[in-house]
Amino acid sequence: MLESKSRGVQDYVGSLQFDRRLYRHDIAGSIAHARMLGRQGIISEDDAVRIAKGLESVRREIESGDFVFDPSDEDIHMAVEARLFKLIGQAAGKLHTGRSRNDQIALDLRMYLRDEITDIRRLLRDLRSATVELAERYPAVMMAGYTHLQQAQPVLFAHHMLAYFEMFTRDDARLADCARRVNVLPLGSGALAGVPYPIDREYVARELGFDELSANSMDAVSDRDFVAEFNFCGAILMMHISRLAEELVFWSSTEFGFIRIGDGFTTGSSIMPQKRNPDLAELARAKSGRTYGNLMTILTVLKALPLSYNRDLQEDKEPLFDTADTVKATLGVCAEMLRTLEVDATRMRDVVRDYLLATDIADYLVHKGLPFRTAHGISAAVSHHASDTGKSLSELSMDDYRRFSPHFDDDILQLSMERSIAARDVPGGTALNRVAAATKAAQELLISEGQG
Ligand code: ARG
Numbered sequence: 001m002l003e004s005k006s007r008g009v010q011d012y013v014g015s016l017q018f019d020r021r022l023y024r025h026d027i028a029g030s031i032a033h034a035r036m037l038g039r040q041g042i043i044s045e046d047d048a049v050r051i052a053k054g055l056e057s058v059r060r061e062i063e064s065g066d067f068v069f070d071p072s073d074e075d076i077h078m079a080v081e082a083r084l085f086k087l088i089g090q091a092a093g094k095l096h097t098g099r100s101r102n103d104q105i106a107l108d109l110r111m112y113l114r115d116e117i118t119d120i121r122r123l124l125r126d127l128r129s130a131t132v133e134l135a136e137r138y139p140a141v142m143m144a145g146y147t148h149l150q151q152a153q154p155v156l157f158a159h160h161m162l163a164y165f166e167m168f169t170r171d172d173a174r175l176a177d178c179a180r181r182v183n184v185l186p187l188g189s190g191a192l193a194g195v196p197y198p199i200d201r202e203y204v205a206r207e208l209g210f211d212e213l214s215a216n217s218m219d220a221v222s223d224r225d226f227v228a229e230f231n232f233c234g235a236i237l238m239m240h241i242s243r244l245a246e247e248l249v250f251w252s253s254t255e256f257g258f259i260r261i262g263d264g265f266t267t268g269s270s271i272m273p274q275k276r277n278p279d280l281a282e283l284a285r286a287k288s289g290r291t292y293g294n295l296m297t298i299l300t301v302l303k304a305l306p307l308s309y310n311r312d313l314q315e316d317k318e319p320l321f322d323t324a325d326t327v328k329a330t331l332g333v334c335a336e337m338l339r340t341l342e343v344d345a346t347r348m349r350d351v352v353r354d355y356l357l358a359t360d361i362a363d364y365l366v367h368k369g370l371p372f373r374t375a376h377g378i379s380a381a382v383s384h385h386a387s388d389t390g391k392s393l394s395e396l397s398m399d400d401y402r403r404f405s406p407h408f409d410d411d412i413l414q415l416s417m418e419r420s421i422a423a424r425d426v427p428g429g430t431a432l433n434r435v436a437a438a439t440k441a442a443q444e445l446l447i448s449e450g451q452g
Pocket of ligand 1: 015075101102105309311313314315
């Protein structure tokens with residue numbers, strides 16, 4: 001606590017403006033701590049009950065909006081304790097026995113983050129489900145697959161969407177893994193060295209749903225690697241969303257015209273009424289930026305911090321809250337938006353230039369026994385000849401082909417997107433049956449997660 005009376009200093013040092021959102025976790029942690037103190041005979045059972053009841057009242061006051069936050073209280077811990085004093089008197093002074101704000105804030109953050117990760121994973125599951133729904137709705141729509149944003153080889157639109165399902169599924173696994181490291185009880189570490197009372201940390205862990213106790217008090221009060229880790233998980237997830245958002249932006253442009261985004265997710269322009277701006281996708285794309293910034297912020301706050309607690313750590317909260325809020329909001333609207341997509345299969349096919357079958361020409365020759373490099377050279381020559389003479393591959397005659405290799409037979413004239421896609425019948429490939437199986441596997445995974 002700072003003795004200075006200056007309002008400027010108070011505001012600078014305080015965190016109440018942003019850490020008040022931790023009140024629920026702060027109070028739950030305090031109630032478990034008070035009960036433990038009572039059970040262990042460190043404070044009287046009566047005081048423990050009085051404290052727990054008082055804390056419940058404080059929580060109700062905050063939830064009903066009756067609670068008056070006093071800016072002279074430095075943080076949520078002080079604000080709750082000050083109110084508890086007013087409600088129950090001197091017994092309130094016993095709550096902080098065997099505890100410090102250092103292990104208290106580490107506890108609050110871990111409890112908060114645990115809940116956020118649960119919420120985020122639920123929202124992410126819905127977004128993943130929306131990608132699979134698109135694959136189901138358009139199981140056989142063909143499009144150009146791109147590399148370098150150049151038409152490369154034919155793929156199924158469903159295959160393209162399921163690529164995002166894979167990315168988002170890895171994001172989910174990362175969050176689940178992060179949650180394991182979050183769910184470790186720091187309370188009982190005291191200010192930094194542990195506490196000189198016969199506390200029962202296992203009891204508190206059970207009460208609050210923690211899987212493990214922190215093994216080192218100095219580490220427990222001073223590391224925030226779990227915050228950095230979560231911010232990284234959030235940043236990667238937002239990066240994936242930004243890729244999808246970018247595709248939605250240009251797919252919905254007049255030039256591409258592949259998709260139509262639902263009305264609720266685009267905006268018109270007051271002076272250019274023909275426009276359907278994909279604002280939501282653009283914002284989702286942009287908001288990845290702030291999560292990268294938040295990750296950089298927390299890493300920089302932690303860099304070179306000597307053990308153990310330092311007030312620097314108070315700066316962990318805003319980047320954490322902002323990433324959690326941004327990710328949740330983005331996931332929610334993106335899933336909704338995806339469900340409004342209308343795919344224009346004809347347009348997707350119309351824009352395809354059949355030069356993207358050039359690889360299939362090379363593969364054709366390989367099947368006739370040529371080494372791939374030779375076959376590739378011939379296929380390149382055929383493609384160049386076609387484009388030089390202003391023809392598409394389908395307009396080439398048998399004579400045109402034969403000029404480049406005697407290995408071409410009539411069936412070369414049957415090259416098509418359908419055949420190209422069907423030929424890629426390997427695990428992870430874009431053949432119809434493979435994509436159908438991948439869609440089914442994705443659905444089953446989502447269902448099993450829903451039951452788990
Ligand atoms: N508001 C502080 C924070 O967020 C709580 C811990 C304060 N501890 C201290 N020794 N001043 O880190």
